[in-house]
Amino acid sequence: MTAASEIHPKTVRGVTRIARNAKAAASQLATTSTAEKNTALTAVADALRANTDRIVAANEADIAAGIDDGMSEALLDRLRLDADRIAAIADSVDAVVDLADPVGDVVLGRTLPNGIRLTQTRVPMGVIGAIYEARPNVTVDIAVLALKSGNASVLRGGSAAQNSNAEIITVLRNAVASAGLPADAINGIDQFGRDGANVLMHARDFVDLLIPRGGTELINMVVQESIVPVIETGVGNVHMFIDSTATVKTAVDLVLNSKTQRPSVCNSLETLLVHEKAAKRVLPKILDRLDGEGVVVHADSDVAAHAPTTMKIKRVSRRDWAKEYLGLEIAVKLVSGIEEAIDHIRAYSSGHTEVIVTKDLDNADTFVAAIDAAAVGVNVSTRFTDGGELGFGAEVGISTQKLHARGPMGLEQLTTTKWVMMGNGQIRS
Amino acid sequence: MTAASEIHPKTVRGVTRIARNAKAAASQLATTSTAEKNTALTAVADALRANTDRIVAANEADIAAGIDDGMSEALLDRLRLDADRIAAIADSVDAVVDLADPVGDVVLGRTLPNGIRLTQTRVPMGVIGAIYEARPNVTVDIAVLALKSGNASVLRGGSAAQNSNAEIITVLRNAVASAGLPADAINGIDQFGRDGANVLMHARDFVDLLIPRGGTELINMVVQESIVPVIETGVGNVHMFIDSTATVKTAVDLVLNSKTQRPSVCNSLETLLVHEKAAKRVLPKILDRLDGEGVVVHADSDVAAHAPTTMKIKRVSRRDWAKEYLGLEIAVKLVSGIEEAIDHIRAYSSGHTEVIVTKDLDNADTFVAAIDAAAVGVNVSTRFTDGGELGFGAEVGISTQKLHARGPMGLEQLTTTKWVMMGNGQIRS
Numbered sequence: 007m008t009a010a011s012e013i014h015p016k017t018v019r020g021v022t023r024i025a026r027n028a029k030a031a032a033s034q035l036a037t038t039s040t041a042e043k044n045t046a047l048t049a050v051a052d053a054l055r056a057n058t059d060r061i062v063a064a065n066e067a068d069i070a071a072g073i074d075d076g077m078s079e080a081l082l083d084r085l086r087l088d089a090d091r092i093a094a095i096a097d098s099v100d101a102v103v104d105l106a107d108p109v110g111d112v113v114l115g116r117t118l119p120n121g122i123r124l125t126q127t128r129v130p131m132g133v134i135g136a137i138y139e140a141r142p143n144v145t146v147d148i149a150v151l152a153l154k155s156g157n158a159s160v161l162r163g164g165s166a167a168q169n170s171n172a173e174i175i176t177v178l179r180n181a182v183a184s185a186g187l188p189a190d191a192i193n194g195i196d197q198f199g200r201d202g203a204n205v206l207m208h209a210r211d212f213v214d215l216l217i218p219r220g221g222t223e224l225i226n227m228v229v230q231e232s233i234v235p236v237i238e239t240g241v242g243n244v245h246m247f248i249d250s251t252a253t254v255k256t257a258v259d260l261v262l263n264s265k266t267q268r269p270s271v272c273n274s275l276e277t278l279l280v281h282e283k284a285a286k287r288v289l290p291k292i293l294d295r296l297d298g299e300g301v302v303v304h305a306d307s308d309v310a311a312h313a314p315t316t317m318k319i320k321r322v323s324r325r326d327w328a329k330e331y332l333g334l335e336i337a338v339k340l341v342s343g344i345e346e347a348i349d350h351i352r353a354y355s356s357g358h359t360e361v362i363v364t365k366d367l368d369n370a371d372t373f374v375a376a377i378d379a380a381a382v383g384v385n386v387s388t389r390f391t392d393g394g395e396l397g398f399g400a401e402v403g404i405s406t407q408k409l410h411a412r413g414p415m416g417l418e419q420l421t422t423t424k425w426v427m428m429g430n431g432q433i434r435s
Numbered sequence: 436m437t438a439a440s441e442i443h444p445k446t447v448r449g450v451t452r453i454a455r456n457a458k459a460a461a462s463q464l465a466t467t468s469t470a471e472k473n474t475a476l477t478a479v480a481d482a483l484r485a486n487t488d489r490i491v492a493a494n495e496a497d498i499a500a501g502i503d504d505g506m507s508e509a510l511l512d513r514l515r516l517d518a519d520r521i522a523a524i525a526d527s528v529d530a531v532v533d534l535a536d537p538v539g540d541v542v543l544g545r546t547l548p549n550g551i552r553l554t555q556t557r558v559p560m561g562v563i564g565a566i567y568e569a570r571p572n573v574t575v576d577i578a579v580l581a582l583k584s585g586n587a588s589v590l591r592g593g594s595a596a597q598n599s600n601a602e603i604i605t606v607l608r609n610a611v612a613s614a615g616l617p618a619d620a621i622n623g624i625d626q627f628g629r630d631g632a633n634v635l636m637h638a639r640d641f642v643d644l645l646i647p648r649g650g651t652e653l654i655n656m657v658v659q660e661s662i663v664p665v666i667e668t669g670v671g672n673v674h675m676f677i678d679s680t681a682t683v684k685t686a687v688d689l690v691l692n693s694k695t696q697r698p699s700v701c702n703s704l705e706t707l708l709v710h711e712k713a714a715k716r717v718l719p720k721i722l723d724r725l726d727g728e729g730v731v732v733h734a735d736s737d738v739a740a741h742a743p744t745t746m747k748i749k750r751v752s753r754r755d756w757a758k759e760y761l762g763l764e765i766a767v768k769l770v771s772g773i774e775e776a777i778d779h780i781r782a783y784s785s786g787h788t789e790v791i792v793t794k795d796l797d798n799a800d801t802f803v804a805a806i807d808a809a810a811v812g813v814n815v816s817t818r819f820t821d822g823g824e825l826g827f828g829a830e831v832g833i834s835t836q837k838l839h840a841r842g843p844m845g846l847e848q849l850t851t852t853k854w855v856m857m858g859n860g861q862i863r864s
Binding site: 433 | 684799825
């Protein structure tokens with residue numbers, strides 16, 4: 007990261023001007039009606055469909071550059087846009103039109119003894135910055151959720167998606183302007199490179215909230231560097247503890263679903279803790295099924311003793327306990343009971359999702375009370391920590407911090423509140 | 436501010452050890468019942484009364500040092516503790532016992548289509564750090580509100596109050612331990628000086644929230660330096676706009692109360708904007724009354740034309756518009772209408788409290804919608820933005836940022852939530 011003092015003045019001026027314009031647009035959006043915002047969102051969905059060819063062409067340039075740079079197939083897949091994917095993105099924008107607008111909701115209202123009528127009313131945050139990696143769908147996700155909740159956005163995507171993002175942002179800005187809202191409601195700063203991201207992280211006068219979305223390294227960099235308030239999202243070193251009373255079927259189903267239903271995402275299972283008294287009953291079947299799904303298991307010899315003879319187990323190291331594999335790998339450990347399970351989770355949890363599988367009411371209560379995470383589950387797949395699954399509609403990410411938003415961040419989490427005091431001359435005595 | 440790399444390893448180890456112990460205490464407090472916490476708080480109040488002499492003696496050492504250092508009478512007054520003040524502090528602790536405990540409140544609950552019972556439950560934040568200036572009552576305020584809401588605290592007061600704070604923290608820790616809770620629920624780090632504050636601002640693994648309380652300089656330093664999430668409190672460049680339809684009596688009453696009822700606090704009025712059509716009616720009386728109360732008025736000649744001939748008006752400069760006087764001074768400006776008033780407030784507001792005085796419904800609505808501040812008032816004194824006045828009981832400060840807490844921060848703002856998912860084997864398809 008370049009020190010702020012070494013950034014070219016042109017970059018500082020350029021990003022600052024964009025952030026200032028975004029703030030002016032945000033003032034206008036704050037008093038824009040839900041109907042007007044929905045009209046603009048519909049225009050955005052239509053424009054994405056109408057400009058599919060242009061967006062695909064821009065994306066092809068990014069893909070070609072990615073191949074030249076030796077980008078992995080998994081990353082190329084995240085980067086790739088085709089007509090089907092753009093259609094799906096446009097449909098997701100239409101779905102946001104149908105979500106309730108949180109702006110204007112009265113969170114609390116009372117009349118004070120002196121007659122002042124007090125209301126706490128939901129209002130937009132203002133300007134939301136986002137710094138993320140090379141997934142161009144995130145550009146649309148964040149811009150659209152910000153707009154629906156009355157916010158302007160300033161977006162810094164990965165440089166590998168630069169052409170795609172530039173084209174998408176042009177399409178979005180034109181669509182928003184065609185619906186009579188300010189084009190500066192949506193802004194890209196990819197053209198300023200990494201230094202532009204640095205300026206954004208220091209634009210505290212104009213940016214109200216910064217959301218980093220990506221891997222641990224990106225998030226840590228933003229947390230360290232930003233003086234704009236940050237909400238951390240998405241790092242999930244997710245645990246499941248199989249208690250001695252768990253039934254084999256439930257344990258097997260939940261482990262398999264949590265690990266393999268979509269291994270690349272933050273709410274997938276990374277470390278399995280098994281009560282030593284349950285090991286003989288549940289582990290042979292769990293290990294066999296994981297093996298069948300191609301999952302690499304990291305464990306010690308006590309665990310390996312329960313594996314099918316043909317199965318290869320990788321020797322577990324301390325580093326595995328802290329690792330978010332985000333793929334078909336899992337660390338497995340025997341524990342002497344719920345206390346050891348809780349201690350292990352406290353030591354290694356990223357505060358995302360932690361689950362116990364048990365039939366014992368006391369242990370369920372103990373686990374829920376003792377574990378400090380955004381979501382704690384009893385006898386459920388870890389994969390349910392998700393805005394859609396929990397009933398919020400679309401989400402900007404899963405917050406793993408405690409301030410402001412914890413867990414899935416939907417539209418409501420992109421707002422703040424304003425206290426309104428209506429009186430007729432009250433003074434304080 | 437010392438660069439983190441230059442801090443003595445002993446300071447880093449010492450503060451980190453305290454923060455780690457505080458986190459362990461927080462784990463225990465998270466499952467401590469309200470009754471147990473209240474017993475500990477009552478013990479704290481009793482211990483403050485029983486140890487009045489020791490605390491006063493420690494405070495006398497701070498006062499003596501302050502006099503030697505040439506501290507102003509206003510600062511000495513903030514620093515001073517006597518038997519009456521300690522009795523008042525102990526009474527305020529008893530009042531916290533009577534407040535409702537937010538921990539365990541269910542914020543939202545629903546049953547998902549798949550049968551998972553979902554609840555969003557209020558839980559403590561964990562460890563709350565505070566960095567503040569030389570007012571030893573703040574030590575008790577923050578420690579006690581943190582404890583009531585199930586949090587441990589790590590406190591860094593001003594070095595000028597070092598002896599008072601050390602004695603108070605000893606009394607508090609002993610009282611908490613005597614009630615069976617961990618002494619590490621309350622911790623001081625004054626002994627490590629400024630470098631200790633720096634380590635605290637980087638102790639992200641152990642500290643969940645940092646609250647700076649003090650002047651603009653202190654708050655800006657913490658915002659710039661801290662990688663622990665911060666809530667900004669208390670800077671109030673507060674405006675009042677007198678619209679053309681305001682009655683003289685209401686305008687005079689509200690200006691006088693807002694400026695002079697307690698000028699040293701953040702919700703007192705700093706800049707008065709007057710509609711030019713109201714100037715002739717309201718200004719002579721307002722200026723005369725301000726003069727009578729000894730308030731220094733900063734204004735231009737258009738305003739001065741309405742002043743009593745004997746009154747001295749100070750020539751206003753651009754800097755006055757941005758200034759939080761926190762004393763018997765005020766800036767006054769004529770504006771051509773509500774648009775200019777809103778533009779001026781947008782340019783100079785610190786986002787604390789802004790008030791309009793009007794009889795016009797459209798202008799009241801416009802002002803409330805357009806002004807981006809924690810509190811917006813219509814025909815009320817600015818002094819009502821206060822936890823006690825708005826009905827929250829005690830407060831830790833007034834948040835002027837948009838994330839997590841905006842406006843008075845009471846017990847609820849010292850908590851976060853946890854999503855609890857109760858199921859019987861649900862998997863995601």
